[in-house]
Structures are given as C-alpha cells and as structure tokens.
Amino acid sequence: MKQTPFTQKHIDLGAKMAEFAGYNMPISYSSINEEHHTVRKNAGVFDVSHMGEFILKGENALDLIQKVTTNDAAKLKNGQAQYSIFTNEHGGIVDDLIVYCVEENKVYMLVVNAANIDKDWNWVSQHNTNNVEMHNISEKTALLAIQGPQATAILQPLTDIDILNLKYYTFAKGNFAGVPNVLISATGYTGAGGVEIYFEDKDGAAEKIWNAIFEAGTPKGLKPIGLAARDTLRLEMGYSLYGNDLDDTTSPLEAGLGWVTKFTKDFTAKELLQQQKAEGVKRRLVGFELADKGIPRHGYEIVDDAGNIIGVVTSGTQSPTLGKAIGLGYVQTGNAAIGSNIFIKVRDKQLAATIVKMPFV
Secondary structure (H helix, E strand, O other), rough: EEEEOOOOHHHHOOOOEEEEEEEEEEEEOHHHHHHHHHHHOEEEEEEEOEEEEEEOOOOOHHHHHHEEEEEOOHHOOEEEEEEEEEOOOOEEEEEEEEEEEEEEEOEEEEEEEHHHHHHHHHHHHHHOOOOOOOEEEEOOEEEEEEEEEOOOHHHHHHHHHHHHHHHOEEEEEEEEEEEEEEEOOOOOOOOOEEEEEEEEOOOOOOHHHHHHHHHHHHHHHEEEEEEHHHHHHHHHOOOOOOOOEEEEOOOHHHHHHHHOOOOOOOOOHHHHHHHHHHHHEEEEEEEEOOOHHHOOOOEEEEEOOOEEEEEEEEEEEEEEEOEEEEEEEEEEEOOOOOOOEEEEEEEEEEEEEEEOOOOOO
C-alpha cells in the first residue's frame, strides 16, 4: 500500500486505517458521528493527499481541456476553479474533477479522484494531439482539506493569503506556515466551508504544515477527521462519489450534472448527450430519506409499492445531522419526482422511503 506524507501521523494518533485507492488511509479516529459533528460545527482536518493532480501547460492547454471535459473552461480567469466531468465516447463518466486556472490560456491544474489517476492520465494523454506539456504531480503533491465553519479563522494567522474572504471555487498561492508556493483553494466536499491546501512535500514541508495547523487549531477544537465522516458529510450535501454514484456507465444528465455539461463547445460525446437531452433520460439520480429503520447500501434494489424493481441504491448512510437514514440512487424517470414513495429492498424486507430535494441538510 502507498503512504501519504501523513500516514505515520495517523497511525501515531491511533486512527483506524484501511486501504483506499491503493493508499493506507485513516477511516476514523474516534466515532464517525463525533468527527462528523466536529466538521459541521467547528473544524476538522482531512488528509486527501491520495488525490491526483495533473499540470497542463502551453498555448494548446485550454483546447485540450475543452475537448476532454464537459464544462466550459474558457470562462475561467486566473485564480478560479471549476467542477467538471470527463465523458467517454458512450456518454459515460470517466471521472469527475476540478479544473484550476493557474495562468489563463496557458497553465491549468486538474484534480482527479485517487482511484482514477492512471485511467484519467491515459484518457487525457490519448487526446493530446497538439503536444500540450503534461506533468503528473500526484506523487509529490500533498493535500490537506481543513473543513468547517471555523476553519479559515483558525488558519488565517498561518498565511499571508486572505483566506477569510476567499470566494467559493477560487484559489490563491502564497506562504503558509513558513512554506512558500502553497496553493489554497475553497472548493470543499463537505458543505461546511473551509479550504484545501496543496503543496509539494519537500524540505519537511508536510511536517511543518501539519504541526502548525494543529498547534493553532487544537486549543480551538480542531481535530483530525477520517474518510468515513467525509463520506457522511458529502452525502448529506447530495454530492456524488465516483465509483458509487458516478461511473463509466452513468451519464452527466442522468446524474443531475447537466449544469456542468455545456453544449456551446465541442467535447467527447457531445452529440450523444445532446440527443439524450432532447429525448430525455430514462433514469435519474435522486436523494431519498428512509421512513423505516435500516441503512440503504450501495447495490440494494429500489422497488415500487407493487414490488417492481425501479432502480438501485448507489450511496447510503445514517445521517448524523438528521438522525435518519438517507441515500442516493438511480430510479426510472417516471418514479423520480420529489415526494414519490419508494421502497428499499433489504434482504426479505422492503423499507419505506421518500424521494426528497437535495441537499438533505
């Protein structure tokens, strides 16, 4: 298993560790509920150094990004970021990603999911017909996400960047905890506010940054948080997770990601998705709350009141904030309306649920 620059820190803190995307990652330090509430109410630190980062440079960098992603990256100015999708030739999702505009029309950073680094690199490379300079900096890039309503106030004394006023989906570069050339962004995956810190792990930078964050934050209740709470936090916001809610067979339109699918430019599978939009999709990703006790799990069947299979659960959990079970799943379009009653098939039981508007909290 691969390690992040912080793996030994997690072990020393007594974290429950497990393999995730080939990395030895912290799943939890205490209880999932406690860690979840820490982020919702105060601030927590996630090690997400397993994520992938690619740098694309040159006069044709933007053209390449436009070709392989669904969103319109031409709208990005320096210091802006954008959520986007790689689509395959069948209209399925290769991955979801964030595009960072470092230097307009010249330098971009793509942040991709950990499990898809090689797949994404190959996908972008095979479309790179105009010799765009590409660098896979995933292995040497460390990434911490400090999330929660108090995150920026805790971190502000450590940097010369004005992170208190950093707008959503923007970023800036500067010094952080005495380390130069640190990129700080506000893209979030928890819905609780906060920032992400990207830096190269050299000259003891990871040790320096980790220690500075916890020296500043521990007296104010900042805690390390595992991937289990990250999952419950993102699910409460209705954010999709690749491999669960998105994959090579789901289209952006089915997944409710039409808002990042721009038909004003050419991209892979544009015509196919335009046709899908015109004809309407046969299934949709919806959010639901359980009325009965039980936890909806990935792969459970969704049925109607007559017991007919109408869909499948893609993500599910017990919401720490709501105190009830929630989930995401694909259902036939005719059954996808808000307020529709559905049932989750759990072994020999059918648990009653209702389709609700997202986010859940």
